[in-house]
Amino acid sequence: MQRRSVTRAAEMLYISQPAMSRLIADCEESVGFTLFERNQGRLVPTAEAQVLYDEVKRAFLGLDRIALVAEQIRTLRRGSLRIAGAPSVGLNLLPDAIADFLREHEGVDVALLVDSSRAVLELVVGQNYDVCFVVEAIPCAGVQLQQIYEAPMACILPLHHQLASKRVIRPEDLADQAFVSYPEPFDSRIAIDKVFVAHGVPRKTHIESQLSQTIIALVEQGLGMSLIDPISAHFARARVAVRKFEPLLTRKIYLAILNGQTMSTLGAAFVSAVRSKLDALPGL
DSSP, X not given: OOSSSHHHHHHHHTOOHHHHHHHHHHHHHHHTSOOEEEETTEEEEOHHHHHHXXXXXXXXXXXXXXXXXXXXXXXXXXXXXXXEEOHHHHTTHHHHHHHHHHHHSTTEEEEEEEOOHHHHHHHHHTTOOSEEEESSOOOOTTEEEEXXXXXXXXXXXXXXXXXXXXXXXXXXXXXXXXEEEOOTTSHHHHHHHHHHHHTTOOOEEEEEOSOHHHHHHHHHTTSOBEEEOHHHHHHTTTTSEEEEESSOOEEEXXXXXXXXXXXXXXXXXXXXXHHHHHHHSOOO
């Protein structure tokens, strides 16, 4: 069909002319109808041959498409990635990491869900998401937590607060100051309260919020100061004053994986990108 002669077709396939003629005869016997008719010594394709040839071309294009998709998957330029994370990582860090990741792996589809650590762990158990990050070490049957980050919590204050001139904030600096807290069930709230009780320092804790982002907004409005996770504090530097707090209270980030589950190549590459983001964060 492409070369318009048996001789040139045989040359294209590096076979003899008689072998080419046998291939045509065998093909006609297989499909059950005539593919070529002789006209003045030349083979002319029948209408049926043209219909079959068009379908064969589509089939080969499909094979080429499959090869292309396989190459894209191999080079991490195709596929889907379902990511879930607790708010302290999901609201700033993960979008930042996704943006960098997609610049290198164009063509990948990404879904990001932000929810509580407990809800994210349920997604891990349900195998609904590929990569999951939590910030609380909540025991969950069948799920292993791999720590990928640990850093000190930061003290945040209104930008023009008098304590913003200090490089390090200590419990006594916050005596009788308005303080925006996490709710009592949170691990962070328990750890923070223990420090202030140990130092005998009272605070005015009239406002609470479960989200670091909301706490940042409240502090920005001058409603108090707070201690929050280092990731949220890093991304809030333009909105509030961020200072080191002593004694150190650290927060951790965990990669949550179902026992026995093998992470996809795409997922592992994204986790590596997140680790790089975390390693690049400046200290207080």
